[in-house]
Amino acid sequence: MSTPAPDLDFIKKNFPEPAPRPVLPLLKGQKALVTGASSGIGKAVAIALGRAGADVVVNYASAPESAEAVAAEIRKSGSQALAIKADVSNEAEVKAMFAEMLQKFGTVDILVNNAGLQKDAAFHEMTLAQWQRVIDVNLTGQFLCSREAICEFKRRGVVQKVSCSAGKIVCISSVHDIIPWAGHVNYAASKGGVALMMKSIAQEVAPLRIRCNSVSPGAIRTPINTAAWSTPEAYASLLTLIPYRRIGEAEEIGRAAVWLASDDSDYVTGATLYVDGGMTLYPGFDTGG
């Protein structure tokens, strides 16, 4: 599928910079790791956690300058930040990243499993490599990082002055953990996997006061889906899928992640928070059935 060039005038007029909002220091004294944090949703989540007072490891796979820029932005809010390269689907690299974090920051209180990618293809043409890469990063990557985080949460236990739980995992999933997606079977399968992995982890570690939840974004304006919002025609077509009639911004996922990582959501575990402008409300049924 060829992608039309983004319409820059349209983008400027329709997607203004969001107005700044007051931020509460809900995560003061906590140490967070965000995977895939050099762009898109991961970047916004890392910056939001930093502004809420957490020291943040900015994980990236391939763009050191972008990751350093995110770390610099976090430092402006007075929090510490450290960019660490690791492919989340590689066990040795994940272990090395957590070891470095524990050495530099002492512990990990919050893991945001964000790293994810799409390799779209018609199902009959999908290669094993396209299938495998998406499952490896989007699902196995969340497994590998969650396992390392939970080992540290268990070792440390609850430190009351930091948080009333021993640790929090926020899985960034997708509306496609529940909405089937033709042409993206590998992606939907990976996110469906995240949904039940998250709930099963939550059930297993709840007695240890460890919480695990998902944020499932709908269409959020990031590089992963530029083709869906960067021309008037594409955007008009996208809006037919969104009852709230606008695309979401990455900062909105950042705010949801801060809440799920904070003690304000202490009794919430195993939950999926859809942040999607109503995309999961079967918009095709809005005029009858």
Ligand code: BGC
């Ligand atoms: C996908 C985007 C898509 C959105 C809504 C996300 O998980 O990564 O490409 O626009 O779901 O369909």
